[in-house]
Amino acid sequence: MNQTLTVKDPFGTATTGKLAMWLFLAMDAITFAAILMGGIYLRLRTDMWGDAGQVLNIPLTSFNTFLLIMSSFTMVMALDAIKKNDIKGLKLFLSLTILGGVSFLGIQIYEYAHFIIGNAELGQALQATGLKGDSFLWTSGTYGATFYATTSFHGLHVLTGVIYLSVIFYQSNKGMYSSANYDRIEIAGLFWHFVDLVWILVFTIIYLI
Amino acid sequence: MSGHQKSFWTKYIFSTDHKMIAKQFLWLGMFFLFFGGALAMLIRWQLGYPEQPVPLIGNWMWPGDGGIINPDIYNQMFTMHGTIMIFWAITPLLIGAFGNFIIPLQIGAGDMAFPKLNLFSFWTMFLASLILLSSYLLPTGTAAGGWTSYPPLSSPAGGIPGLGQTIWTVALIFMGVSSMMGAINYITTVVRMRAPGMDYFKMPLSVWGLFLTSILNAVFVPVIAAGLVMLLLDQTIGTEFFLAGRLASGDPGDPLLFQHVFWIFGHPEVYILILPVWGIISDLLSVFSRKPAFGYRVTAIAMCTVTALSTLVWGHHMYTTGMSPLLGKSFMFLTLLISIPSAMFFLNWLGTMWKGSIHFTSPMLFSIGVIWVFGLGGLTGLYNATITADIYLHDTMFVVGHFHYTLAASVMFGSFAAIYFWFPRMFGRKLDSRLGKIHFWGTFISINFVFFNMMVLGYAGHHRRIYNPSEYSFLEPLTGLNEWISIFSFLLGVFQVVFLINMVWSMFKKERSPQNPWKATTLEWTMDYPIPHGNFEETPLVHNGPHEYSRPDIKDRDWLGQNERITV
Ligand SMILES: [Cu+2]
Secondary structure, X not given: OOOOOOOOOOXXXXXXXXXXXXXXHHHHHHHHHHHHHHHHHHHHHOOOOOOHHHHOOHHHHHHHHHHHHHHHHHHHHHHHHHHOOOHHHHHHHHHXXXXXXXXXXXXXXXXXXXXXXXXXXXXXXXXXXXXXXXXXXXXXXXXXXXXXXXXXXXXXXXXXXXXXXXXXXXXXXXXXXXXXXXXXXXXXXXXXXXXXXXXXXXXXXXXXX | OOOOOOOHHHHHHOOOOHHHHHHHHHHHHHHHHHHHHHHHHXXXXXXXXXXXXXXXXXXXXXXXXXXXXXXXXXXXXXXXXXHHHHHHHHHHHHHHHHHHHHHHHHHOOOOOOOHHHHHHHHHXXXXXHHHHHHHHHOOOOOOOOOOOOOOOOOOOOOOOOOOHHHHHHHHHHHHHHHHHHHHHHHHHHHHHOOOOOOOHHHOOHHHHHHHHHHHHHHHHHHHHHHHHHHHHHHHHOOOOOOOOHHHOOOOOOOHHHHHHHHHHHHHHHHHHHHHHHHHHHHHHHHHHHOOOOOOHHHHHHHHHHHHHHHHHOHHHHOHHHOOOHHHHHHHXXXXXXXXXXXXXXXXXXXXXXXXXXXXXOHHHHHHHHHHHHHHHHHHHHHHHHOHHHHHHHOOEHHHHHHHHHHHXXXXXXXXXXXXXXXXXXXXXXXXXXXXXXXXXXXXXXHHHHHHHHXXXXXXXXXXOOOOOHHHOHHHHHHHHHHHHHHHHHHHHHHHHHHHXXXXXXXXXXXXXXXXXXXXXOOHHHOOOOOOOOOOOOOOOXXXXXXXXXXXXXXXXXXXXXXXXXXXX
């Protein structure tokens, strides 16, 4: 009886921080799932659901989707840079990622403003689905409520990600990271990719189908 | 493990030590247990002695009504009783206090994986408590839509007037955030912080129970959080997710959507609360029978099975909402299926005690109490799970009696067992065993009288939320029974005061408990009191399972610690 005692570890060498982030993302994914499924449930019960092609601006949002996917790509590049101990590259790609997030938010705010101010054309599109008024608001039936709840919840995630990555940027500026120490950047990356991935689902469900 | 010099603030208030946070949760839970208990007795006063002035405090509390509980106040009472007992008493006691206290100690870890997150989790809960209590200050009073807060009752349009319901929603969202932080912490701790040799199948069943609870919390609290946020939007900015019919301004939302969201979370919540109890008493029965837990692996796997099944049965709360018969039958089938794994560990408990040398200590009495009340609660659950019976029993006192057997009685007995058992580790002293016996028998007799007869009331057709039963002629024959239930519920309250006295008195008494008073095998008993910050001087090595009692190859004593090694 002289075996060495170990803990069998089903999670490989993941740090506790990374494991915690995975758990958080799982919970976050469930929250999104609840909101999206709630929206689908409401949609199936009503015939007053907006025609996305007429109410929403699909080309603009497609461009926004492209921006977010690109920012995920630059995030990968940022991680790649620090693995090679390239601090300059890390800072460059981090700022590009942050820029992508900020632009996404800007376009989303523009989109909201457009809906809230409203115009006759939008009013017609809404009328076709049985909704009243010239502006498209969260009180515009369950369609409006679902649209705003889903997209703004995602927008909050992008905002959180931008702040999160700005903190990481500030820390890289102070020289906290190196090729031997980049776990936190990897964890932040997980969050950012998740936000991107969820957007593709939101985009598909709210804008495309 | 910062230096030894610690200010009062970092030691007692903003501590990151899991043992101190456990105590904070313990006192928070105890406060709300008595708060919710007081509400229960007031509800019982109204049902036993309808519209008579409440003795002693009535004229002081409600002078405008001549000391009578009016219907609005009554609605607020049962709403807050349910909310407080489930989310502010049981959750902090079992998951907050004992989850924090025993997980790191029993798996041989120095602390939780994220001590600061643990600190935030408690203070978020504290903030949630303040928010909840602040709703009592509103002129229209606190929430009154029932603990389930179904719309439209909980919507401003056509529901409970005033801000109380909104504040309730906010408080619950904060409470949920606290639970989610706890879940991340507990799961990470169990997965990554186990001492060398502590395989999953060497963990005490208490840790198993708390681990599964955390998983359920992680999966289902986000669901209710989403639902509550949608409800909050309905309450504040005028969305109409859950409004239908005349209440909706345009195309209708659906109140049933909220019921689905609520019960997708709400049914697993029952298991979130009971799983720690199953785990804890599986261990305690073994300690006090001086026998290994019968079918340890089967118990652990059965608990996992229940956890998995519990995610698929929420519809049994909604049989009367006009769901399709096929869906209803599926929910019924899946619900009844849960009785198989439940029966497995139930029989294992009896198997553990079978031919054991049973020590009737206070924690053991309460553990045996759990077997009885959980057995009754489980069996009466079969009636509610069966569509044909449930359509008759739905929303009657039968349901109230049933879920109080499983939730109130089982979970309270489990919490008491845990407090009696681990008190020497938390406060260095044993609770008085004579007062413990009085507490047990008083509680056991009165709690059974109260909840069993509630089921009798419900079977006779007594609706669960009526204000004044004397207004219905068909309930007249039940007047006497209602009164007796109330009397026994007051007795139940009195015996809890005995417990509180025991706790406070024992905390300060001179006589110290020995290091391992119950001769238990698990790691939390291996160090002196007070357990230092960081718990273990050196990381323990785990050689044995958690229930090594009465091994025939050891002569001088009947137990072998998990970290001990026998040299044969
Ligand atoms: Cu249920």
